[in-house]
Amino acid sequence: MIGQIIFAILSILTFGYAAFQFNKIRQNILLGQEEKIEGDTSLRLKNMFLVAFGQQKMFKRFVPAIFHLFIYVAFLMTQIELIEILIDGFTGSHRFFASMLGGLYNFIINFIEVLSALAFVATFVFLARRNLLKLPRFHKAEMNGWPKLDGNLILYGEFLLLIGIFSMNGADMALQAKGETSYSLNLIISSNLGPAIFGGLDIHTLHIIEKFGWWLHILVVFGFINYLPKSKHLHIFFAFPNTYYSKLDSRGKMENMDSIMNEVKSMMDPEAAFDDSAEMEELPVFGSNDVTTLSWRNLLESYTCTECGRCTSVCPANMTGKKLSPRKVMMDIRDRAEEVGDKIRSGNPEYIRDDAKSENAVLSAENFDDGKSLFDYISKEEIHACTTCNACVEACPILINPMESILKLRRYELLTESAGPTEWLPMFNSIENNGAVWSMSESRDQWVNELNKEND
Amino acid sequence: MAEKINVKTMAEYAAEGTKPEILFWVGCAGSFDARAQKVTVAFTKILNQVGMNFAILGQEESCTGDPARRAGNEFVFQMTALQNIEVMNMYGVDKIVTTCPHCFNTLKNEYPDLGGNYEVIHHTQLLQELIDEGRIKMTEGGTFKGKKITYHDSCYLGRVNGVYEAPRKVLEELDTDLVELKRCRTNGLCCGAGGAQMFKEDEAGKKSINIERVEEALDTGSEIIAVNCPFCLTMMTDGVKAKEKQDSVMVYDLAELIINNQ
Numbered sequence: 001m002i003g004q005i006i007f008a009i010l011s012i013l014t015f016g017y018a019a020f021q022f023n024k025i026r027q028n029i030l031l032g033q034e035e036k037i038e039g040d041t042s043l044r045l046k047n048m049f050l051v052a053f054g055q056q057k058m059f060k061r062f063v064p065a066i067f068h069l070f071i072y073v074a075f076l077m078t079q080i081e082l083i084e085i086l087i088d089g090f091t092g093s094h095r096f097f098a099s100m101l102g103g104l105y106n107f108i109i110n111f112i113e114v115l116s117a118l119a120f121v122a123t124f125v126f127l128a129r130r131n132l133l134k135l136p137r138f139h140k141a142e143m144n145g146w147p148k149l150d151g152n153l154i155l156y157g158e159f160l161l162l163i164g165i166f167s168m169n170g171a172d173m174a175l176q177a178k179g180e181t182s183y184s185l186n187l188i189i190s191s192n193l194g195p196a197i198f199g200g201l202d203i204h205t206l207h208i209i210e211k212f213g214w215w216l217h218i219l220v221v222f223g224f225i226n227y228l229p230k231s232k233h234l235h236i237f238f239a240f241p242n243t244y245y246s247k248l249d250s251r252g253k254m255e256n257m258d259s260i261m262n263e264v265k266s267m268m269d270p271e272a273a274f275d276d277s278a279e280m281e282e283l284p285v286f287g288s289n290d291v292t293t294l295s296w297r298n299l300l301e302s303y304t305c306t307e308c309g310r311c312t313s314v315c316p317a318n319m320t321g322k323k324l325s326p327r328k329v330m331m332d333i334r335d336r337a338e339e340v341g342d343k344i345r346s347g348n349p350e351y352i353r354d355d356a357k358s359e360n361a362v363l364s365a366e367n368f369d370d371g372k373s374l375f376d377y378i379s380k381e382e383i384h385a386c387t388t389c390n391a392c393v394e395a396c397p398i399l400i401n402p403m404e405s406i407l408k409l410r411r412y413e414l415l416t417e418s419a420g421p422t423e424w425l426p427m428f429n430s431i432e433n434n435g436a437v438w439s440m441s442e443s444r445d446q447w448v449n450e451l452n453k454e455n456d
Numbered sequence: 457m458a459e460k461i462n463v464k465t466m467a468e469y470a471a472e473g474t475k476p477e478i479l480f481w482v483g484c485a486g487s488f489d490a491r492a493q494k495v496t497v498a499f500t501k502i503l504n505q506v507g508m509n510f511a512i513l514g515q516e517e518s519c520t521g522d523p524a525r526r527a528g529n530e531f532v533f534q535m536t537a538l539q540n541i542e543v544m545n546m547y548g549v550d551k552i553v554t555t556c557p558h559c560f561n562t563l564k565n566e567y568p569d570l571g572g573n574y575e576v577i578h579h580t581q582l583l584q585e586l587i588d589e590g591r592i593k594m595t596e597g598g599t600f601k602g603k604k605i606t607y608h609d610s611c612y613l614g615r616v617n618g619v620y621e622a623p624r625k626v627l628e629e630l631d632t633d634l635v636e637l638k639r640c641r642t643n644g645l646c647c648g649a650g651g652a653q654m655f656k657e658d659e660a661g662k663k664s665i666n667i668e669r670v671e672e673a674l675d676t677g678s679e680i681i682a683v684n685c686p687f688c689l690t691m692m693t694d695g696v697k698a699k700e701k702q703d704s705v706m707v708y709d710l711a712e713l714i715i716n717n718q
Contacts, residue, residue, distance in 0.1 A: 256569040321662030388651030410528030423656035435518030
């Protein structure tokens with residue numbers, strides 16, 4: 001009975017705090033600009049099914065994909081067992097479904113056992129890969145500190161979870177061998193391993209080990225639920241919306257800036273000035289300098305990023321020693337979203353923009369100004385180095401597009417700050433004045449003379 | 457003496473009250489860069505040989521705006537793009553071929569939002585079509601038979617627009633011994649020129665991107681690096697020079713390979 005009460009209290013605390021944390025993330029993501037989600041819904045669902053659920057893009061790198069698949073499928077299947085754990089926890093029953101489902105139950109638990117064993121191997125491989133193999137993508141500058149610990153913590157947690165599962169099943173099978181259970185299971189691993197390891201123990205100790213395994217399992221799960229919002233492992237949930245909402249347009253298409261297009265149109269043709277779309281109520285935002293000027297989808301991407309570094313490992317700028325790292329850009333956006341979100345929720349009037357300050361003014365996303373921006377996280381040097389080659393976009397297993405955010409920052413720098421690399425100015429001027437990227441004295445079709453010179 | 461090749465403009469066709477089969481979009485590099493001009497010339501010769509009715513815009517062509525847009529300067533992009541669209545719509549252009557993957561991408565994917573809707577193909581796609589139709593005659597046992605050639609996928613033809621096969625089919629037709637780069641197709645490595653990098657110095661780093669790519673190409677032991685983009689052409693040629701291999705390794709566009717094979 002006491003166990004049930006403790007379990008109920010822990011569950012309420014766990015889910016309550018998780019709801020609180022996930023709501024903060026929701027608020028942070030909604031700091032971004034609105035963005036219309038258009039296009040074929042069935043295509044979006046297909047993307048989600050293939051890329052998030054089916055892990056299609058992971059298989060570009062086969063070996064890590066296989067190990068990742070073990071952990072992923074084990075995770076999915078364990079959710080079935082979790083239902084039983086929750087019922088057992090609340091009602092005080094033991095293996096609630098065992099007698100009800102019979103042979104099917106035996107099959108499911110066996111399936112989970114096999115996957116857990118595979119996940120155990122994968123966890124070991126991943127820990128070794130992270131810490132022994134020194135894979136460059138796990139050891140870039142942005143991975144120092146918390147990101148590195150985060151990557152390892154979850155793997156330690158995975159170990160604990162598996163120890164929990166196997167000590168519970170093992171102790172149960174040892175008890176079953178002693179005729180102490182109402183059900184009869186035949187488990188591939190625990191029916192052998194359990195009696196072999198725990199067989200010599202008395203029934204009382206076995207019950208304690210079984211309970212220990214059960215509690216360890218559920219406590220790791222409870223911990224995990226509240227660890228997720230602080231961790232890169234959020235991708236296990238966010239990969240689904242992220243792949244669903246990812247752009248369906250061609251990669252080669254940058255978002256058209258309608259406000260600028262209409263202004264240029266009206267410059268070219270006075271009649272177009274009366275286009276309804278040309279009338280703007282407030283000053284348009286040119287590009288992005290902060291999480292409030294990126295779109296909410298870009299912020300969702302930043303929370304979805306699992307910091308695997310596939311983008312950075314294929315970035316031509318990064319591999320030739322430039323500061324740009326697409327992964328760092330995504331991590332910075334998430335960090336900044338956390339900072340802005342926390343500051344706004346603090347309600348501290350200090351963060352109200354100077355021109356909006358008044359006695360009754362309440363801090364909100366609209367009047368927020370802490371004197372910082374994304375450029376305090378991401379340097380101009382980084383964004384200037386992008387060749388827009390789309391390698392990062394291609395590499396991301398869950399359809400994050402770091403390049404889009406990088407180019408939005410460039411737009412802010414060029415259009416709002418009128419800054420940017422000075423070497424670009426002659427190119428802009430030439431396009432404007434001569435219609436070519438270079439200022440040339442000869443005419444555009446003088447190559448035709450070359451053509452016939454050769455022919456003479 | 458060969459017959460003089462007459463390159464007509466859209467304006468000339470319009471004056472005659474007719475329209476060509478296709479507009480050849482030459483691009484800034486193809487018009488002004490001495491090396492890329494040779495590609496323009498080679499491609500024009502091919503179009504002429506197969507008897508295709510084509511035109512250029514000539515003086516009425518402007519930069520598509522790709523580098524300005526990717527640098528972040530939407531104003532300059534919109535100005536040049538809207539002007540181009542006005543010109544092309546006036547002539548009723550419906551099909552465009554271009555030797556530059558950046559022009560190709562912008563014309564194909566970005567102009568529709570601005571009111572410019574055209575069927576756009578890259579010259580390697582047209583070359584493949586012409587070969588398939590038997591309109592380009594390849595010399596048996598031509599210049600490149602059995603020669604080791606490697607092919608560099610440009611980002612904007614390959615990864616961005618998914619055109620991987622057409623250029624390779626052209627190389628197959630040349631009877632070359634195609635050696636793939638380690639990073640090819642979707643994993644192709646940029647030459648370093650895209651995103652307006654062509655127009656500025658690199659940020660501080662260990663090496664230039666074109667050197668990284670050329671080293672990979674040299675590792676294949678190829679005599680020729682085939683490209684499909686005037687900017688890749690510059691970057692790869694510079695890289696080969698920096699590695700002092702300009703006497704043994706040549707960088708060519710696919711159109712040049714076809715012309716040189718005859």
